[in-house]
Amino acid sequence: MAFDYDKYLRPGKLPHIWCPGCGHGIVMKGLIRAMDTLNLKKEETAVVSGIGCASRLPGYIDCCTLHTAHGRAAAFATGVKMAKPEMNVILVGGDGDGTAIGGNHFIHACRRNINMTYIIMNNYIYGMTGGQFSPCTPTGAKASTTPYGNPDPGFDIAKLAIGAGATFVARGTAFHANQIDKLIAEAIQHKGFSVVEILDDCPTTYGRRNKYKSVIEMMNRLKEVAVPVKAAEKMTAEQLQGKVLTGVLYKDETKPEYTAEYAKVIERATAAK
Amino acid sequence: MEKKLPKIEIIEKYCKGCHICVEFCPKDVLEMKGFYASVKNLEACIKCMQCELRCPDFAIKVITE
Ligand SMILES: Cc1ncc(C[n+]2csc(CCOP(=O)(O)OP(=O)(O)O)c2C)c(N)n1
Ligand code: SF4
Ligand code: SF4
Ligand code: SF4
Ligand SMILES: [Mg+2]
Numbered sequence: 311m312a313f314d315y316d317k318y319l320r321p322g323k324l325p326h327i328w329c330p331g332c333g334h335g336i337v338m339k340g341l342i343r344a345m346d347t348l349n350l351k352k353e354e355t356a357v358v359s360g361i362g363c364a365s366r367l368p369g370y371i372d373c374c375t376l377h378t379a380h381g382r383a384a385a386f387a388t389g390v391k392m393a394k395p396e397m398n399v400i401l402v403g404g405d406g407d408g409t410a411i412g413g414n415h416f417i418h419a420c421r422r423n424i425n426m427t428y429i430i431m432n433n434y435i436y437g438m439t440g441g442q443f444s445p446c447t448p449t450g451a452k453a454s455t456t457p458y459g460n461p462d463p464g465f466d467i468a469k470l471a472i473g474a475g476a477t478f479v480a481r482g483t484a485f486h487a488n489q490i491d492k493l494i495a496e497a498i499q500h501k502g503f504s505v506v507e508i509l510d511d512c513p514t515t516y517g518r519r520n521k522y523k524s525v526i527e528m529m530n531r532l533k534e535v536a537v538p539v540k541a542a543e544k545m546t547a548e549q550l551q552g553k554v555l556t557g558v559l560y561k562d563e564t565k566p567e568y569t570a571e572y573a574k575v576i577e578r579a580t581a582a583k
Numbered sequence: 584m585e586k587k588l589p590k591i592e593i594i595e596k597y598c599k600g601c602h603i604c605v606e607f608c609p610k611d612v613l614e615m616k617g618f619y620a621s622v623k624n625l626e627a628c629i630k631c632m633q634c635e636l637r638c639p640d641f642a643i644k645v646i647t648e
Contacts, residue, residue, distance in 0.1 A: 335639030
């Protein structure tokens with residue numbers, strides 16, 4: 311049966327602002343399906359973002375939403391979670407928002423292992439402002455600020471998250487649409503800071519400059535580079551050259567969760583009075 | 584037994600003409616007609632839902648029973 315997205319969409323908001331073929335819409339649909347799978351209550355769920363095309367997402371979702379300052383989604387979301395630990399707090403945003411201006415907030419949310427879910431839509435570029443390079447732009451790629459090719463190596467968001475202390479890290483792609491909701495649902499259920507990176511496409515500011523003839527070529531690239539973690543186990547290093555692992559990459563259920571630890575601090579402080 | 588065909592609804596006021604549903608339908612059911620996606624060969628549809636899942640714009644629905 312056709313899926314009823316209206317349940318979690320604010321009425322009258324479509325068509326959304328994203329360009330034709332922009333993967334952000336595919337990710338938003340995945341999030342909605344995950345919310346439906348878990349039957350999340352709107353009044354108990356907050357979707358929080360910073361600034362960017364990806365960060366426009368909360369404007370469409372019918373639940374508690376916050377559209378904050380560039381790179382600051384994690385800081386605002388942490389405030390929400392600390393005030394109301396019983397809420398499901400979901401952060402959404404782009405690679406620029408999350409790993410450039412918001413990089414510090416990102417790593418510290420990981421380090422604290424606070425029970426929130428961060429969906430990061432990595433289209434390798436600052437889409438909203440016209441295609442400046444981000445910390446995720448691959449080496450050699452063209453951006454408005456790297457017209458002769460990007461000399462920087464790009465971040466591996468998943469490795470960054472694991473290194474910084476996140477306890478659930480997954481990766482999917484906008485092409486593999488039917489996997490997105492499953493990864494997000496598992497991330498939301500995980501008790502700790504969970505990161506879901508979705509490899510995305512920005513045909514308008516990245517595709518055009520980097521010789522992708524169409525959004526279809528960008529989708530085909532996502533299809534080709536993605537290798538599920540299970541399949542990768544049987545592949546040689548050579549076969550994995552240029553590939554990107556998808557699925558649940560890391561999960562640790564033993565590390566203390568921040569709001570639970572903070573509740574103990576409150577208890578100790580109250581007893582000491 | 585006659586197979587039951589789905590109903591494929593394309594909401595033109597949402598469709599942005601990106602071609603994704605058309606290109607990745609495994610059975611070549613869809614085509615672009617002018618700016619919008621359109622159904623070309625409903626009989627071939629296997630109800631895999633890939634078009635509905637991948638449409639970034641909430642513009643295509645595969646209604647089955
Ligand atoms: C403090 C501040 N600095 C810069 C900007 C300009 N700005 C808006 S969005 C953006 C980058 C967004 O890139 P990303 O997060 O990757 O999202 P995308 O548009 O690619 O989805 C920038 C630099 C801003 N709004 N605020
Ligand atoms: S500029 Fe890029 S990221 Fe922004 S809506 Fe268009 S395709 Fe999507
Ligand atoms: S449901 Fe599958 S077979 Fe049918 S039109 Fe959509 S993609 Fe094609
Ligand atoms: S995927 Fe959606 S927006 Fe793109 S052509 Fe098909 S119906 Fe239109
Ligand atoms: Mg981006």
